[in-house]
Amino acid sequence: MMKKQHQWDTTWLLFARMMADRHSKCASKSVACVIVKDEKPISIGINGTPSQHVNCNEIYLKQDNILYKAEAERQQEKADALSIVHNGQVFYRCDNQEEHHEWSKMNEIHAEINALGKLAADSTSARHATAYVTHSPCHACSLALIASKIDRVVYSTGYEYGDGLTLMRQSEIEVLHRPLTEEYFLERIFDKDL
Ligand SMILES: [Zn+2]
Ligand SMILES: [Zn+2]
DSSP, X not given: OHHHHHHHHHHHHHHHHHHHHXXXXXXXXXXXXXXXXXXEEEEEXXXXXXXXXXXXXXXXXXXXXXXXXXXXXXXXXXXXXXXXXXXXXXXXXXXXXXXXXXXXXXHOBOHHHHHHHHHHHTTOOOTTOEEEEEEOOOHHHHHHHHHTTOOEEEEEEOOSSOOHHHHHHHTTOEEEEOOOOHHHHHHHHXXXXX
């Protein structure tokens, strides 16, 4: 029974990871949240701006861990070694590397809020469900998960900000960290009876 639960946890985390990697339009971080209830996925949220708003990756670009910004109004002579061209668009290195973080706070919806919001739009309850998240939820998302009466939160990557996990545990949510290791994939290759 425990082994089966562990396998499903890994399956949904891998699914969340793939949704984030393939479909997040945030230049800085790809996050996804899959809400599963009675063994069925009932909602998927990805971090990003509301639909019909400009996407993060149309403004920002991250390369080698450095953030760049598309600035149409910037003078051409400033296009120097600190700029890169991507899809025909010039991106300039952000003088302030925290700039995206500030912009994101004002414009991007976190994956967990997007997932819970979709459920709310359909009048579907997340009560007793499990949230699978690629990254540990931040403070605000943890409060939203508590309010939605979710039972479990499983995440694969630790997140550097906030104390959300402590808050959720105080509210008796089962919080699990299941890192998705490369060994997992290797195990599968060698274990499989082909
Ligand atoms: Zn972003
Ligand atoms: Zn969050």
